[in-house]
Each structure stands twice: as structure tokens, then as C-alpha cells.
Amino acid sequence: MPASLAGTWPNVSAVTVTVTRSRLVADLRRLGVRAGGVVMVHTRMSAIGWVIGSSETVVRALLETLGPEGTLAAYACWEEHVYRAHERPAQEDRDAYLSEPPVFDPATAEAARDHGRIPERVRTWPGAEHSGHPEAAVVAVGARARWLVAPHPANDAYGAGSPFARLGEAEGQVLLLGAPHGTVTLLHHAEAIARTPEKRRLTFTVAMAEHGGFVEREFTDIDTADGAYPYDELGLDEDPFAVIARAALDGGIGTRGSVGEAECHLFGARELTAFAVAWIEERFGGR
Numbered sequence: 373m374p375a376s377l378a379g380t381w382p383n384v385s386a387v388t389v390t391v392t393r394s395r396l397v398a399d400l401r402r403l404g405v406r407a408g409g410v411v412m413v414h415t416r417m418s419a420i421g422w423v424i425g426s427s428e429t430v431v432r433a434l435l436e437t438l439g440p441e442g443t444l445a446a447y448a449c450w451e452e453h454v455y456r457a458h459e460r461p462a463q464e465d466r467d468a469y470l471s472e473p474p475v476f477d478p479a480t481a482e483a484a485r486d487h488g489r490i491p492e493r494v495r496t497w498p499g500a501e502h503s504g505h506p507e508a509a510v511v512a513v514g515a516r517a518r519w520l521v522a523p524h525p526a527n528d529a530y531g532a533g534s535p536f537a538r539l540g541e542a543e544g545q546v547l548l549l550g551a552p553h554g555t556v557t558l559l560h561h562a563e564a565i566a567r568t569p570e571k572r573r574l575t576f577t578v579a580m581a582e583h584g585g586f587v588e589r590e591f592t593d594i595d596t597a598d599g600a601y602p603y604d605e606l607g608l609d610e611d612p613f614a615v616i617a618r619a620a621l622d623g624g625i626g627t628r629g630s631v632g633e634a635e636c637h638l639f640g641a642r643e644l645t646a647f648a649v650a651w652i653e654e655r656f657g658g659r
Contacts, residue, residue, distance in 0.1 A: 389421035391632040396433035410544035419550025420632035443514030448483035477581035536561035550634030554611035562648030
């Protein structure tokens with residue numbers, strides 16, 4: 373081994389599973405990912421094991437499993453997005469943010485790192501499509517990518533006519549690839565379409581790239597930062613989305629299995645949405 377590479381390999385002995393692309397494909401098929409389908413993936417890479425080729429291999433395995441007629445999607449909220457300037461940690465940061473706001477351009481807008489490495493991998497994959505929304509962005513690769521991501525309503529980003537709604541229309545699937553139950557972004561769609569007297573909404577402004585400069589655009593949507601509903605009143609001891617997703621699994625919606633070393637869950641998007649809407653309406657519909 374060249375001296376320049378010495379010490380660069382991970383401590384494989386500390387990892388119980390070494391995972392290849394072919395192993396991922398076999399595990400994904402066994403879990404129920406369908407060839408020709410539309411899948412929105414949420415991933416925690418560290419849960420899978422030592423993946424040879426890292427996040428690129430994961431995306432390649434997903435695309436191979438889906439095949440040429442399939443479509444891979446991911447939630448790609450903009451890394452620089454904030455609802456409110458006061459969310460910046462210090463006054464000087466807030467002033468700087470207001471005087472020179474970051475400009476959202478779908479061609480360059482990095483996906484939020486808090487959601488892992490896969491959304492940015494999908495966003496920058498050859499042929500990827502971006503829905504153009506700064507907060508509720510969906511990126512996709514594959515046969516139905518453009519249909520899935522556009523249009524994306526500016527003021528009802530999770531509701532009817534959104535990529536999340538079309539995921540259900542396509543009989544798509546939601547894959548938790550080692551990711552926690554609380555990461556199921558599709559549940560914001562359930563929040564948006566549930567028939568309830570009230571849901572928390574907010575308005576925010578984003579500098580949007582246009583003609584070599586930028587324009588300030590205002591967006592109004594359900595509150596995904598603090599929750600569209602007062603979940604705190606329910607006395608839950610964990611993230612409400614985790615509670616809903618686990619209840620769906622217990623109710624026979626979705627499957628469990630392993631991909632590499634990761635515990636994984638696969639949901640039908642339409643079935644999970646219907647379950648979540650009923651769950652929300654039962655608790656907040658009579659207000």
C-alpha cells in the first residue's frame with residue numbers, strides 16, 4: 373500500500389458487516405422494493421455497516437433494484453433554509469443573514485446535512501430533477517422523476533398537488549433504510565390534508581435566484597418546524613411521527629427487514645398516508 377494511503381481505511385474490524393452493492397440489491401428486493409416503482413428513501417448510513425463505495429453504492433443499489441422504469445426520490449430541504457431570522461444563534465449572525473441572505477437556486481442548493489448523505493447524492497446525481505421548493509424540496513432520479521417533482525405548490529408544499537401527493541398516486545413506497553421512524557417526511561402530507569378545524573401555519577420569506585440576481589418570495593405553509601398540531605398536549609414520550617409510523621406497523625401497514633446490518637421498514641405511501649390522516653383526525657378533528 374502506498375505510504376500516502378496508510379491509515380486511510382476504516383477500522384473494518386469494528387464493523388460487524390461489510391456490505392457490497394450486490395448484497396444491498398438482494399436485501400432491498402427481499403424487503404419488497406419493487407422494480408419499476410417509485411421510492412422515497414430516508415437513510416442512516418452508519419446503520420447499514422461498512423458499505424464498499426459508501427453513499428454512491430447505496431444510490432446505485434437502489435437504482436438497480438428499481439430498474440430502468442423505476443424512480444428514486446429523497447427529501448432535500450435546503451441546508452441554508454430558516455423560517456425566521458431569529459433562529460440564527462447570535463445578533464450579529466441575524467443581522468448578516470438579513471443584510472446578505474443566502475439565495476436559493478435549485479441547481480446549487482445543498483440538501484440539509486441533518487438528513488444524511490443520500491439526499492445530496494440524489495440531488496447531484498446525473499439526470500436528477502429538483503422540485504424547486506426551498507423547504508419541502510423533493511429530488512428524484514429515474515423514469516418518472518420530472519412527473520414526481522413538478523409542479524410543487526409554493527403555498528401548500530405538502531398538500532394536494534405536491535410531490536408527496538403524487539408519491540401516493542403512483543402507489544409509491546417509503547423506505548426507512550436504517551433511519552428512525554420519525555424521519556418519514558410523507559407524514560407532513562398527512563398533516564396537510566387532514567380535515568381538522570385548525571393547524572399551525574406560518575409565513576416565511578426566501579431569496580430566490582432569478583435572472584442573475586434574486587427576488588424575495590413569500591411562502592405560507594403548515595408549520596413543520598414546531599409541528600402543525602399541538603402534539604405536546606398528547607403527552608407523547610417521543611417524536612409524534614415515530615409514534616404514528618410505529619402504530620402503522622403494529623396495524624399491519626408496512627414491512628420490517630434488514631438491509632446490510634440496518635433494521636429497515638418499507639411502507640406503501642397511500643396506505644401510510646390514510647392511516648396517518650385517520651390518526652390525526654381522531655385526535656385533532658373535533659376541536
